[in-house]
Amino acid sequence: MSWKIGLVDVCAILALLIVVFMPGREVSFIGAYDFRAAGDKARDVPREVAKLGVLQAAVFANPGDGKAAEELAWLLRDLERHDMAIRIAGASASISDPSNWRAQSAVSGAYTDKATKPVSINADAIRDSYAWATKAKESCAAVGEIACSVTEALRLRLIFEDLRHGVEMLENGSFDAEDLRGELNSTRPMIRASRASQD
Numbered sequence: 001m002s003w004k005i006g007l008v009d010v011c012a013i014l015a016l017l018i019v020v021f022m023p024g025r026e027v028s029f030i031g032a033y034d035f036r037a038a039g040d041k042a043r044d045v046p047r048e049v050a051k052l053g054v055l056q057a058a059v060f061a062n063p064g065d066g067k068a069a070e071e072l073a074w075l076l077r078d079l080e081r082h083d084m085a086i087r088i089a090g091a092s093a094s095i096s097d098p099s100n101w102r103a104q105s106a107v108s109g110a111y112t113d114k115a116t117k118p119v120s121i122n123a124d125a126i127r128d129s130y131a132w133a134t135k136a137k138e139s140c141a142a143v144g145e146i147a148c149s150v151t152e153a154l155r156l157r158l159i160f161e162d163l164r165h166g167v168e169m170l171e172n173g174s175f176d177a178e179d180l181r182g183e184l185n186s187t188r189p190m191i192r193a194s195r196a197s198q199d
Contacts, residue, residue, distance in 0.1 A: 051075065063092055066099030073106035077113050085110040093135075098147035101139035105156060108132035112163070123170055130163040 052075055058068035069092035073085035089106035111129035115122045137156045140148035148156075 048075065059088060059092065064095035064097040064099075066092055066097055066102035066104075069093075070102040070106040073103075073110055077110055082110045082114050093132075098143045101136045101143065101148055101156070104132050104136035104139055105159070108136060108159065108163070112159075115166075126163065126166045126170065130160075130167045133160045133163050136160075 052072075055068055055072040055075065058065060059072055062068070069089045073089040076082070076085040076088070086107055089103045089110065093100060093103035093107055108129045108131075111125045111132060115125035115129055133156065137153075137160050140153050140156055145153075
């Protein structure tokens with residue numbers, strides 16, 4: 001019995017050779033995220049790429065994990081991806097969980113970043129940030145110290161008070177962009193230091 005090789009056989013053999021010998025593609029997050037967004041400060045890019053992947057996987061596996069959503073939102077905010085941070089943390093915040101307040105706080109923080117860009121102040125973003133900060137403060141109080149420590153409650157209170165002052169300035173016509181920016185920028189380094197000590 002003789003075998004005849006036809007066009008279909010040749011195509012199948014070529015497809016198999018391509019699959020076997022074609023080099024793998026290198027996938028990189030660096031093209032999608034600007035890891036130099038923090039100015040001149042040197043950044044550990046490989047570590048941040050790895051952290052980004054781990055946090056994305058954690059949020060994907062458990063969308064209600066407020067802590068993972070908060071950490072991912074902080075990293076995205078560092079990368080100037082505020083809308084993405086709002087979207088991810090906002091989705092997590094809509095799921096009932098004791099860590100819900102963390103995702104709510106992350107949404108507030110991302111709106112704060114948008115509100116206090118160096119070029120101009122975004123009044124709508126200030127109001128949105130205040131609304132989410134209010135939710136976070138109330139959710140923290142509702143779950144108590146088991147899920148929201150005294151330190152975290154104080155952190156939320158400081159943010160809430162700064163944003164409330166900003167909204168009051170907007171409403172009574174005495175809004176001072178530099179004043180609000182100064183208040184928020186004086187609170188955020190302390191929050192950063194507190195979070196770094198917990199990592």
